[in-house]
Structure formats: structure tokens, C-alpha cells
Amino acid sequence: MLGKLPSLQRLINQLRHVPYLASKNVYRVALHLLTADKEAVEQLCQAIWKAKEQVKPCRTCGNWAEQEDICCICRDARRDTSIVCVVEEWPDLYAVERAGEFRGVYHVLGGVLCPLEGVGPDQLRVDELVKRIADADVREIIFATNPTPEGEATVSYLLSKLPSEGIMYSRLASGVPTGSSLAYMDRTTIHKAISGRRQL
Numbered sequence: 001m002l003g004k005l006p007s008l009q010r011l012i013n014q015l016r017h018v019p020y021l022a023s024k025n026v027y028r029v030a031l032h033l034l035t036a037d038k039e040a041v042e043q044l045c046q047a048i049w050k051a052k053e054q055v056k057p058c059r060t061c062g063n064w065a066e067q068e069d070i071c072c073i074c075r076d077a078r079r080d081t082s083i084v085c086v087v088e089e090w091p092d093l094y095a096v097e098r099a100g101e102f103r104g105v106y107h108v109l110g111g112v113l114c115p116l117e118g119v120g121p122d123q124l125r126v127d128e129l130v131k132r133i134a135d136a137d138v139r140e141i142i143f144a145t146n147p148t149p150e151g152e153a154t155v156s157y158l159l160s161k162l163p164s165e166g167i168m169y170s171r172l173a174s175g176v177p178t179g180s181s182l183a184y185m186d187r188t189t190i191h192k193a194i195s196g197r198r199q200l
Contacts, residue, residue: 008034060132062108062125063093073097073105080104085142086129086158088112088151091183096144099190104142107132112150113157121157130161140168142197146181147172159200169200 008030015026033041055064058071065071073079083104087093093106109124133141141162145151159169173196182190 057108061106062090062110062128063106064090078103082137082139083142084129084132084138084140085144087144087182088146088154089183092144092146092181095182095185095190096194099187099194101191101194102142104140109145109154112145112148112154114150124154126158126161129158133162133167138167140170142194143169143171143200144182148179155200170197171200173197 011033012026012030015021015029016023021029033044054066056066057063058065058074059069060074061071063071063073068075080103084107085093085096085102085104086107086109087096088109088111090108093108096102096106107125107129109126109129111119111124113119113121113124132138143155143158145154155171162169172193
């Protein structure tokens with residue numbers, strides 16, 4: 001049937017490339033776009049294009065920055081730059097920020113080690129973290145990777161690359177359930193995890 005509707009078929013094919021969009025929702029999103037007001041669709045397209053052009057990774061931490069090389073967190077003079085919270089992706093950083101407990105700075109790895117999916121150290125911002133610690137006065141690293149086998153393996157690898165003396169290494173406390181994702185946790189759980197972090 002869709003073969004007779006090539007424009008709709010192209011739309012659905014493009015939506016299928018969007019990660020985290022379940023296959024059954026592809027058709028719902030397509031329906032929404034087709035039935036939405038033309039102005040609303042144009043605004044969505046413009047927002048996507050503008051974000052793509054204006055938003056880029058912070059050169060210091062890997063968080064998103066707009067029209068600047070440095071993100072708003074790294075530019076904030078009130079943050080404690082001696083404490084670095086290492087997270088997997090931007091949604092994890094946002095989840096920790098939303099809890100309102102952490103006042104240090106971040107380092108976004110861009111994922112976790114996963115050899116089965118072809119993700120090795122070269123695909124992550126590991127070298128940037130090593131250089132950052134060598135160049136700055138860092139006294140504590142908090143590993144806030146998700147409590148999954150890949151997250152734990154990534155922490156073990158990072159510990160083998162980072163200085164063994166002069167820095168305290170800690171991990172989020174057990175307030176974070178095993179196998180869960182920071183991006184979907186409530187503020188209280190993240191607050192308890194940050195407050196009760198344990199030294200490695």
C-alpha cells in the first residue's frame with residue numbers, strides 16, 4: 001500500500017532511523033506530522049535545523065553548548081572544578097543536574113565500552129578525560145556511569161588510565177538500582193546516590 005504513497009514511505013523510512021523510537025510509534029509520529037498544522041511542522045523543522053547548526057559539544061566536558069565552545073556549566077564560576085562527575089551521555093548529566101545536589105563539573109564520555117557493538121576507548125572521550133585531569137587541579141572523580149556490566153567495565157578501564165594517587169575516586173551509592181538508567185530516575189534517588197557515593 002505504501003508503495004503507492006512514495007512521500008509517506010520516505011517519511012516513515014526516515015523516522016525508522018531515529019533511535020529510541022519504537023517501530024509502532026513510527027506510524028503514529030507520521031500521522032501526527034501529516035495531520036498537524038503546516039505552521040507547526042515548519043516550526044519543528046526549523047527548530048531541528050537550528051539546533052543542528054547551533055548546538056555542539058563543549059570542548060571541555062562534552063556537554064552541549066550553543067554558539068560557544070564552552071557550555072554554561074563549565075563557564076559557571078560558582079562550580080567546584082576540583083570535582084568531576086563522569087557520565088555516559090548528556091541525558092545522564094541532565095538527570096544529575098536536575099537533582100540539584102551536585103555543584104562540581106562534568107565529563108561526558110559519549111557512551112560506554114561495548115566491544116560487541118564496536119565501541120572501544122577510541123570511540124569515547126577517554127583521552128580528553130585523562131588530559132583534563134593532568135592539566136587541572138582535580139581532587140575527586142565521581143563515576144556516574146549506569147550500573148550495568150558495560151558501565152562497570154568502563155569504570156574499571158578508566159581507573160587503569162587515570163592517576164593512582166592524589167585523586168579520590170568514588171562511585172554513585174546504591175540508591176541507583178542495578179540495570180537502570182539515570183535519565184529515567186527521580187530526583188530523590190539521584191540525590192541519595194550523590195550524597196552516599198562511595199570511595200573506590
